[in-house]
Amino acid sequence: MTPLSLRPLSLLHRSQTVLSLSHLTRIPTCRYASTNPPPSEPPTLPWKTPHSITAWPPEPLIPPPKEGEILLERRPNRDLPPLPPFIPKQIIRTFPIFVAVMAVSIFAFFNYQKQESSVVTSTLYALRTNPAVRQELGDEIYFASKYPWIKGEINQVHGRIDVRFWVKGTRRQGEVRLRCRRRGRGGYFVTQEWSLTLEDGRVLQLYDPEGNAVDPFRDPYPDA
Numbered sequence: 001m002t003p004l005s006l007r008p009l010s011l012l013h014r015s016q017t018v019l020s021l022s023h024l025t026r027i028p029t030c031r032y033a034s035t036n037p038p039p040s041e042p043p044t045l046p047w048k049t050p051h052s053i054t055a056w057p058p059e060p061l062i063p064p065p066k067e068g069e070i071l072l073e074r075r076p077n078r079d080l081p082p083l084p085p086f087i088p089k090q091i092i093r094t095f096p097i098f099v100a101v102m103a104v105s106i107f108a109f110f111n112y113q114k115q116e117s118s119v120v121t122s123t124l125y126a127l128r129t130n131p132a133v134r135q136e137l138g139d140e141i142y143f144a145s146k147y148p149w150i151k152g153e154i155n156q157v158h159g160r161i162d163v164r165f166w167v168k169g170t171r172r173q174g175e176v177r178l179r180c181r182r183r184g185r186g187g188y189f190v191t192q193e194w195s196l197t198l199e200d201g202r203v204l205q206l207y208d209p210e211g212n213a214v215d216p217f218r219d220p221y222p223d224a
Contacts, residue, residue: 059077060077061077061078061079062075062077062078062079063079064078064079064080064081064082065081111150114150114154114163115143115148115150117154119154119156119178120150120154120163120165123163123176124141124142124143124167126206127141127167127176127196130206132206133196133204133206134169136169136171136172136174136196136198136204137167137168137169137170137172137174137196138169138170138171138172139169139170140170141167141168141169142167142168143165143166143167143168144165144166144167144168144173145166148165148166149165150163150164150165151163151164151165152164159181159182159187159189160180160181160182161179161180161181161189162178162180163177163178164176164177167196172198172199173199174196174197174199174204175196176194176195176196176197177193177194177195177196177197178191178193178194179192179193179194180192191207193207194206195207
Protein backbone atom coordinates (compact mmCIF):
# COMPACT_ATOMS: atom_id res chain seq x y z
CA MET A 1 0.00 0.00 0.00
CA THR A 2 1.42 3.36 -1.08
CA PRO A 3 1.89 5.89 1.77
CA LEU A 4 0.03 9.24 1.49
CA SER A 5 2.06 12.36 0.70
CA LEU A 6 2.09 14.99 3.44
CA ARG A 7 3.11 17.94 1.13
CA PRO A 8 -0.43 18.90 -0.03
CA LEU A 9 -1.63 18.89 3.56
CA SER A 10 1.14 21.23 4.66
CA LEU A 11 0.37 23.65 1.83
CA LEU A 12 -3.31 23.69 2.75
CA HIS A 13 -2.53 24.36 6.39
CA ARG A 14 -0.18 27.22 5.45
CA SER A 15 -2.77 28.91 3.21
CA GLN A 16 -5.39 28.80 5.97
CA THR A 17 -2.93 30.38 8.38
CA VAL A 18 -2.16 33.25 5.95
CA LEU A 19 -5.87 33.93 5.39
CA SER A 20 -6.55 34.09 9.11
CA LEU A 21 -3.66 36.52 9.61
CA SER A 22 -4.87 38.74 6.76
CA HIS A 23 -8.30 38.98 8.41
CA LEU A 24 -6.68 39.95 11.67
CA THR A 25 -4.68 42.78 10.10
CA ARG A 26 -7.84 44.41 8.70
CA ILE A 27 -9.31 44.89 12.17
CA PRO A 28 -8.59 48.50 13.25
CA THR A 29 -6.65 48.97 16.40
CA CYS A 30 -8.37 50.40 19.41
CA ARG A 31 -7.33 53.85 20.64
CA TYR A 32 -7.97 55.18 24.09
CA ALA A 33 -9.38 58.70 24.42
CA SER A 34 -6.96 61.18 25.92
CA THR A 35 -8.10 63.44 28.74
CA ASN A 36 -5.34 66.01 28.14
CA PRO A 37 -6.31 69.06 25.96
CA PRO A 38 -4.46 69.44 22.66
CA PRO A 39 -1.53 71.85 22.69
CA SER A 40 -2.63 75.35 21.68
CA GLU A 41 -0.70 77.11 18.90
CA PRO A 42 -0.12 80.88 19.02
CA PRO A 43 -2.56 82.73 16.74
CA THR A 44 -1.12 84.00 13.49
CA LEU A 45 -2.06 87.54 12.59
CA PRO A 46 -3.35 87.93 9.02
CA TRP A 47 -0.89 90.72 8.26
CA LYS A 48 2.04 89.09 10.05
CA THR A 49 3.42 85.72 9.12
CA PRO A 50 6.35 83.90 10.68
CA HIS A 51 8.31 84.48 7.50
CA SER A 52 7.85 88.26 7.55
CA ILE A 53 9.17 88.97 11.04
CA THR A 54 12.10 87.66 12.98
CA ALA A 55 10.80 88.40 16.47
CA TRP A 56 7.73 89.62 18.27
CA PRO A 57 7.27 92.50 18.77
CA PRO A 58 8.75 93.34 15.35
CA GLU A 59 11.91 95.32 15.01
CA PRO A 60 11.64 99.08 14.39
CA LEU A 61 11.58 100.08 10.74
CA ILE A 62 14.74 101.39 9.16
CA PRO A 63 14.22 104.69 7.32
CA PRO A 64 14.11 104.38 3.54
CA PRO A 65 17.18 105.20 1.50
CA LYS A 66 17.70 108.76 0.41
CA GLU A 67 17.78 109.80 -3.21
CA GLY A 68 21.03 108.65 -4.78
CA GLU A 69 21.94 106.37 -1.87
CA ILE A 70 23.17 102.87 -2.75
CA LEU A 71 21.86 99.96 -0.68
CA LEU A 72 24.50 97.42 0.28
CA GLU A 73 22.14 94.96 1.97
CA ARG A 74 18.51 94.01 2.06
CA ARG A 75 16.64 94.26 5.32
CA PRO A 76 13.09 92.96 5.83
CA ASN A 77 12.23 95.79 8.21
CA ARG A 78 13.26 98.64 5.91
CA ASP A 79 10.55 101.23 5.39
CA LEU A 80 9.24 101.94 1.89
CA PRO A 81 10.26 105.20 0.22
CA PRO A 82 7.60 107.92 -0.03
CA LEU A 83 5.46 108.00 -3.14
CA PRO A 84 6.39 110.72 -5.63
CA PRO A 85 3.76 113.42 -6.25
CA PHE A 86 1.25 112.81 -9.02
CA ILE A 87 2.32 116.04 -10.77
CA PRO A 88 6.01 116.90 -10.44
CA LYS A 89 6.96 120.30 -9.08
CA GLN A 90 8.75 121.22 -12.31
CA ILE A 91 5.51 120.82 -14.26
CA ILE A 92 3.54 122.86 -11.72
CA ARG A 93 6.07 125.69 -11.96
CA THR A 94 6.26 125.75 -15.76
CA PHE A 95 2.58 125.03 -16.53
CA PRO A 96 1.45 128.70 -16.31
CA ILE A 97 4.24 129.67 -18.72
CA PHE A 98 3.12 126.92 -21.10
CA VAL A 99 -0.50 128.12 -20.96
CA ALA A 100 0.55 131.73 -21.59
CA VAL A 101 2.72 130.78 -24.57
CA MET A 102 -0.04 128.64 -26.07
CA ALA A 103 -2.61 131.43 -25.63
CA VAL A 104 -0.35 134.00 -27.30
CA SER A 105 0.40 131.57 -30.13
CA ILE A 106 -3.30 130.87 -30.75
CA PHE A 107 -4.20 134.58 -30.78
CA ALA A 108 -1.29 135.33 -33.11
CA PHE A 109 -2.33 132.52 -35.45
CA PHE A 110 -5.95 133.72 -35.74
CA ASN A 111 -4.82 137.33 -36.13
CA TYR A 112 -2.48 136.36 -38.96
CA GLN A 113 -5.31 134.43 -40.58
CA LYS A 114 -7.50 137.55 -40.54
CA GLN A 115 -4.62 139.72 -41.72
CA GLU A 116 -4.09 137.56 -44.82
CA SER A 117 -7.81 137.15 -45.58
CA SER A 118 -9.32 138.50 -48.77
CA VAL A 119 -11.53 140.90 -46.79
CA VAL A 120 -8.59 142.80 -45.28
CA THR A 121 -6.50 142.82 -48.45
CA SER A 122 -9.47 144.08 -50.50
CA THR A 123 -10.10 146.80 -47.92
CA LEU A 124 -6.49 147.96 -48.17
CA TYR A 125 -6.75 148.05 -51.94
CA ALA A 126 -9.94 150.10 -51.74
CA LEU A 127 -8.23 152.59 -49.42
CA ARG A 128 -5.27 153.01 -51.76
CA THR A 129 -7.55 153.74 -54.72
CA ASN A 130 -9.86 156.15 -52.87
CA PRO A 131 -9.00 159.81 -53.65
CA ALA A 132 -10.44 161.11 -50.35
CA VAL A 133 -8.37 158.66 -48.32
CA ARG A 134 -5.21 159.43 -50.30
CA GLN A 135 -5.77 163.13 -49.72
CA GLU A 136 -5.92 162.61 -45.94
CA LEU A 137 -3.41 159.81 -45.38
CA GLY A 138 -1.09 160.32 -48.32
CA ASP A 139 0.54 157.67 -50.46
CA GLU A 140 1.85 154.20 -49.59
CA ILE A 141 -1.16 153.27 -47.46
CA TYR A 142 -0.49 150.12 -45.46
CA PHE A 143 -0.81 148.76 -41.92
CA ALA A 144 0.20 151.22 -39.21
CA SER A 145 2.52 148.75 -37.43
CA LYS A 146 4.79 145.94 -38.42
CA TYR A 147 2.62 143.45 -36.56
CA PRO A 148 -0.94 144.76 -37.00
CA TRP A 149 -3.76 143.60 -34.76
CA ILE A 150 -7.04 142.99 -36.59
CA LYS A 151 -9.93 143.53 -34.19
CA GLY A 152 -13.33 141.97 -34.70
CA GLU A 153 -14.42 138.87 -36.59
CA ILE A 154 -14.50 137.60 -40.14
CA ASN A 155 -17.12 134.88 -40.34
CA GLN A 156 -18.04 134.39 -43.97
CA VAL A 157 -19.82 131.11 -43.24
CA HIS A 158 -22.46 132.81 -41.07
CA GLY A 159 -22.35 136.04 -43.06
CA ARG A 160 -20.78 138.36 -40.46
CA ILE A 161 -17.85 140.71 -41.10
CA ASP A 162 -16.88 143.35 -38.56
CA VAL A 163 -13.19 144.32 -38.51
CA ARG A 164 -11.16 147.33 -37.40
CA PHE A 165 -7.47 148.01 -37.86
CA TRP A 166 -5.07 150.94 -38.10
CA VAL A 167 -3.51 152.10 -41.36
CA LYS A 168 -1.04 154.84 -42.18
CA GLY A 169 0.25 156.77 -45.16
CA THR A 170 2.96 159.29 -45.77
CA ARG A 171 1.00 162.02 -43.95
CA ARG A 172 -0.94 160.52 -41.04
CA GLN A 173 -2.72 157.40 -39.84
CA GLY A 174 -6.26 156.37 -39.01
CA GLU A 175 -8.50 153.46 -38.04
CA VAL A 176 -10.57 151.68 -40.67
CA ARG A 177 -13.80 149.88 -39.86
CA LEU A 178 -15.72 147.57 -42.18
CA ARG A 179 -19.04 146.03 -41.15
CA CYS A 180 -21.04 143.82 -43.52
CA ARG A 181 -23.93 141.37 -43.28
CA ARG A 182 -25.15 138.76 -45.73
CA ARG A 183 -28.75 138.71 -46.87
CA GLY A 184 -30.07 135.21 -46.43
CA ARG A 185 -28.30 131.99 -47.24
CA GLY A 186 -26.25 132.29 -50.41
CA GLY A 187 -27.03 136.01 -50.81
CA TYR A 188 -24.72 138.96 -51.29
CA PHE A 189 -22.98 140.85 -48.52
CA VAL A 190 -24.43 144.26 -47.73
CA THR A 191 -22.06 146.92 -46.41
CA GLN A 192 -23.43 148.60 -43.31
CA GLU A 193 -20.40 150.70 -42.40
CA TRP A 194 -17.12 151.51 -44.04
CA SER A 195 -15.40 154.44 -42.42
CA LEU A 196 -12.00 155.92 -41.65
CA THR A 197 -11.43 157.62 -38.29
CA LEU A 198 -8.44 159.97 -38.30
CA GLU A 199 -6.21 160.79 -35.36
CA ASP A 200 -7.89 164.16 -34.79
CA GLY A 201 -11.30 162.50 -34.41
CA ARG A 202 -12.72 163.22 -37.86
CA VAL A 203 -14.65 160.38 -39.48
CA LEU A 204 -14.73 159.84 -43.23
CA GLN A 205 -17.70 157.82 -44.42
CA LEU A 206 -16.35 155.86 -47.37
CA TYR A 207 -19.58 153.98 -48.07
CA ASP A 208 -22.40 155.67 -49.99
CA PRO A 209 -25.73 153.81 -49.74
CA GLU A 210 -26.95 155.65 -52.86
CA GLY A 211 -24.25 154.01 -54.93
CA ASN A 212 -22.29 157.17 -55.65
CA ALA A 213 -19.13 155.96 -53.93
CA VAL A 214 -15.97 155.49 -55.93
CA ASP A 215 -15.67 151.99 -57.30
CA PRO A 216 -12.26 150.72 -56.16
CA PHE A 217 -12.07 148.32 -59.09
CA ARG A 218 -12.29 151.08 -61.68
CA ASP A 219 -9.34 153.10 -62.83
CA PRO A 220 -9.48 156.38 -60.87
CA TYR A 221 -7.36 158.09 -63.55
CA PRO A 222 -8.76 156.96 -66.90
CA ASP A 223 -7.07 159.79 -68.83
CA ALA A 224 -3.63 159.17 -67.35
